[in-house]
Each structure stands twice: as structure tokens, then as C-alpha cells.
Amino acid sequence: MPVPHFKYYNKQDLLYLTRLRRFETKLGERLQVLHSTDDIPEQLLHSPASFVLLGIPEDIGVKANYGRGGADSVWIPFLSAFLNLQSNDFLLGDDILLLGHFDFGDLQYLIENHAAEGEEKIDAYRHALLQIDEEVENLVKLVVAANKIPIVIGGGHNNAYPLIKGAARGLLKTNRIPLAQINAVNLDAHTDFRPSEGRHSGNGFRYAEEDGYLQKYCVVGVQENYLPQNVWLDFVNNPFLDMISYEDIFVQEKRDFHQAVAHACAFTDDNYCGIELDLDVIANTLSSACSPVGIGSLQARQYITQAARSLQPAYLHICEGAVQLSDGEKDGRTGKLISYLVSDFVKEINNKI
Numbered sequence: 001m002p003v004p005h006f007k008y009y010n011k012q013d014l015l016y017l018t019r020l021r022r023f024e025t026k027l028g029e030r031l032q033v034l035h036s037t038d039d040i041p042e043q044l045l046h047s048p049a050s051f052v053l054l055g056i057p058e059d060i061g062v063k064a065n066y067g068r069g070g071a072d073s074v075w076i077p078f079l080s081a082f083l084n085l086q087s088n089d090f091l092l093g094d095d096i097l098l099l100g101h102f103d104f105g106d107l108q109y110l111i112e113n114h115a116a117e118g119e120e121k122i123d124a125y126r127h128a129l130l131q132i133d134e135e136v137e138n139l140v141k142l143v144v145a146a147n148k149i150p151i152v153i154g155g156g157h158n159n160a161y162p163l164i165k166g167a168a169r170g171l172l173k174t175n176r177i178p179l180a181q182i183n184a185v186n187l188d189a190h191t192d193f194r195p196s197e198g199r200h201s202g203n204g205f206r207y208a209e210e211d212g213y214l215q216k217y218c219v220v221g222v223q224e225n226y227l228p229q230n231v232w233l234d235f236v237n238n239p240f241l242d243m244i245s246y247e248d249i250f251v252q253e254k255r256d257f258h259q260a261v262a263h264a265c266a267f268t269d270d271n272y273c274g275i276e277l278d279l280d281v282i283a284n285t286l287s288s289a290c291s292p293v294g295i296g297s298l299q300a301r302q303y304i305t306q307a308a309r310s311l312q313p314a315y316l317h318i319c320e321g322a323v324q325l326s327d328g329e330k331d332g333r334t335g336k337l338i339s340y341l342v343s344d345f346v347k348e349i350n351n352k353i
Contacts, residue, residue, distance in 0.1 A: 003139045005107075008037050008100040017076075018083045028083030030093035044146035047097050051346060052148045055079070055101035056136060059288070060108060061158025062320070064125035064200035067288040069326035071156050072108075075101055077323045077335025078153055082342060091343055095350070097148070102155075104132060126198035129158055133199065136162035137169070140315065144170025149349070151342055154319030156288070157192050157278055160184070160204035164274055165213045167314040171272055181215040182314045183268035184208075186276035187261075187303045189223045189294060191243060193231050201288070201320070209240075215271055218242040218264040220303070221249070221281045221295060242267050246294070257295070261303050265310035272314040275307045277341065279321040279334065286331035287320040297337055301344050308348035316345050 011033050018028025032049045034040065044052070057075035062068070087093045107128045115124040136159055143150045144167045152163060168180040184205065186192070194202040196210055208214035222245045235241045244260045255263070280287040283294035304316075318341055321334045 003135050005102050005104050005135055006100055006139060007103050009033050009098055014083060014098060017080045025087040026083060027085045027087050027091070027093035027096075030087045031083070032094065032097040034097070034099070041142055041146065044097075044143060044148060047146070047148070048095070049097035050095045050149060050349070051151050052097045052099050052143045053151045053153075053342070054099040054139070055153045056155035056159050057101055058104045058108070058132065058155050059326075060104060060111070060125050060128050060132065061156030061199070061201040062288045064122060064129060064158070064198070065156075065202040066122070067156075067201060069288070070286070070322035070324055071154060071288055071320055073324045074321040074334050074338065075153055077332065078321075078338040079335075081336040081339040085339060085343060091347055096151075096346065099143075102132075102135065104128070107131065123198070126200055129199040132159075133162040137166035140166030141170040141173070144314065145173045147174065149313055150315040151345065152315060152317045153338060153342075154317065154321075156201035157188075157276075157319045158199060158201040158204050159319060160192065160274070160276060160317060161199070161207045163315055163317055164205075164208040165211070167272070167274060168213045171314065177272060181213055182272045182274060183216040183270070184214060184274040184276055185264045185268050185307055185311065186217070186219040186278065187221050187281050187295075187300065188219050188276065188278040189221060189246065189281045189289065189291060190226055190278070191219050191222055191231055191235070192278070193217075193234060193241075194228065195230070216240045216268050218267045220244050220260050220264050221246050223247070223291070223293065257299055258302070258306065261306045262310070265307055269311055271312070273311040274314045274317060275304070275311065275345070276317045276319070277304065278319055279337075282337075285337065286322045286325065286329065286334050288322065288325070289320070297340070301340060304341050304344045305348045308345050309352065313349065316342070318342070
């Protein structure tokens with residue numbers, strides 16, 4: 001299946017970002033890449049790697065949701081941090097294939113330069129997401145059908161929809177599930193279950209559920225102050241949806257964080273499960289909806305580890321992070337934070353084997 005906006009990496013691309021040092025080995029020296037861009041499905045199928053790492057550095061979905069741009073800025077900073085982690089007995093890196101990243105700059109350029117401000121531009125962003133959905137879905141389906149676990153760094157949370165759809169279809173193709181449906185668990189300050197009014201970063205899970213690709217969904221860390229009443233009622237009335245709010249855990253103290261994550265995992269452990277983390281759930285982390293209130297980075301790492309240990313991961317998706325927002329706000333630490341989360345995921349999956 002053609003993926004016209006995807007840029008495949010070679011070994012030189014990795015080494016360009018890797019700071020080589022005598023007597024040390026970095027992940028950038030150990031990660032796998034494709035040998036060529038010919039016969040990619042066959043190469044993926046025969047690769048010894050268990051994980052396929054790829055980026056979706058776009059903020060079109062965030063802007064389609066009236067959000068602040070900048071989610072397209074974190075991929076390269078993350079990659080630079082990740083490739084320079086030490087390769088050692090804790091994480092060798094040779095079971096990860098770095099595939100490349102999507103570049104939707106041409107779509108962004110057309111919208112920014114030809115759509116009028118206001119609703120016309122919002123509609124243009126939402127229309128562009130239809131193409132992004134298709135391309136992301138096709139590539140993820142290819143990766144999952146090759147029995148690999150995609151690790152996807154966003155980008156907006158709009159990409160949850162094509163990830164769920166692509167993973168479900170890939171798992172169905174390899175007869176690992178009877179229906180093209182998977183579950184999803186999400187650590188997030190928002191449910192991203194807004195109405196299907198046109199695709200954007202706030203309704204990826206809604207579209208996945210309505211289109212029949214999402215079976216069960218549980219979200220942990222939702223902030224009650226930003227939970228629309230109609231969405232809350234959807235969760236109350238649908239037995240396949242569940243949530244535990246930030247206030248339940250940290251303000252009312254009805255259960256602790258580990259119990260909340262354990263509940264989410266138990267709710268979704270009867271099927272392959274997409275593991276989602278929106279960086280806006282972490283306090284003072286730069287994202288399109290960053291907040292002074294939220295969990296800590298340690299708890300985010302514990303969530304990734306606990307979910308990887310308890311579930312059958314269909315994919316890992318870390319999204320909405322930024323090192324620079326469209327209004328000029330900057331924080332160069334976000335990429336390094338994501339590198340910790342990805343390394344935690346890989347280590348825990350490897351510990352299960």
C-alpha cells in the first residue's frame with residue numbers, strides 16, 4: 001500500500017543524530033533500519049526486530065480541534081535523545097527497527113496559505129486528516145501484520161483512530177483476533193471522545209468506537225473540569241467505556257494511582273490493547289493543552305511499565321508533546337521525557353519474554 005508522505009530512514013540518518021564516543025555504544029549504533037525501500041512488507045516480516053519505531057510529527061489534528069500548534073516539533077528532539085541512550089544489558093536496542101517519520105508539510109502549507117482564517121481553515125484541517133488517517137492506518141496495518149509492535153510518537157491524539165484501525169486490521173489479517181476490534185487504555189487529562197463532528201485530536205476514540213474498531217476503552221487521569229457533560233453521560237451509559245478521573249485518585253483519594261492503572265488494565269486485558277499516553281496529563285509538560293495540574297513523570301513511567309506488563313500491546317502511542325508551541329512557548333526537555341517512556345516500554349515487554 002502506498003504511503004506517499006512517509007520518509008524511510010537509513011543507517012546514516014541514525015548515525016547523524018548519534019554522538020559516538022569511545023568505549024561506549026549508543027542505541028543509534030544498534031537500532032535496525034530497512035535495507036532499502038523495495039519490498040517493505042517482506043523486509044518487515046523477516047526483520048528480527050520486535051518493535052517498529054516511527055514518528056507522526058504533525059499538529060493538523062490539534063489545530064482542527066481549535067488547539068495550539070506545536071505537536072509537530074518533538075519528533076527530532078525525541079529521536080536525538082533516544083538514539084543517544086546507552087546500549088547495555090538493560091536495553092540493547094537491536095530489537096527495535098527505526099522506520100522513519102511522516103511529513104505532512106505540504107498539506108500544512110496548502111492550508112496555511114490558501115484557507116481563510118476561521119471556520120474555513122478548521123474545515124480544511126479536518127478534511128486533511130482524512131488523508132492522514134488513511135496513510136497512518138495503512139502503514140500501521142503493515143507493521144502489525146508483520147508481527148511487530150508499533151511504537152508511535154506523535155503528533156496529535158487524532159492519530160489514535162488510524163492506529164486502532166490499522167492495528168485491528170493487521171491483527172485480523174494474521175488471525176490473531178476474530179474481529180477487527182481491539183481495546184485501548186489511555187493516560188490522559190481528556191477522554192478525546194468528543195462528538196464525531198469532523199476529525200480532530202479530540203475525537204479519535206469516538207470515531208474508532210463508532211466505526212467498530214474499538215471494543216473497550218478506559219482512560220485514567222481525566223480532569224473533571226474539562227469533561228463535557230455529554231461525554232460523561234456516554235461513559236456512564238456504555239458498559240464498554242470506563243474512566244477514572246484525576247480527582248478520584250489524587251483529590252478524593254478513592255484509590256491510588258497503581259490501583260487506577262490496574263483497574264484500567266483489568267478492564268481491557270481480554271483483547272489486544274493499544275497503550276496510549278497524552279503528555280498533557282503530566283503537570284508542566286509542554287503540550288497543546290499543558291496544565292500546572294497533573295501527574296508526575298515518574299507516574300507516567302510507572303503507567304507505561306504496568307500497562308506493558310499486564311496487557312497484550314497492539315501498539316504504544318505517545319502524543320501531543322512539544323518542544324515549541326505556535327505561540328512561542330518552549331521547553332527542550334520533552335523529547336528526553338519521551339525517550340524514558342519508550343525505553344520503559346521496550347524493557348518491560350522484553351522482560352515478559
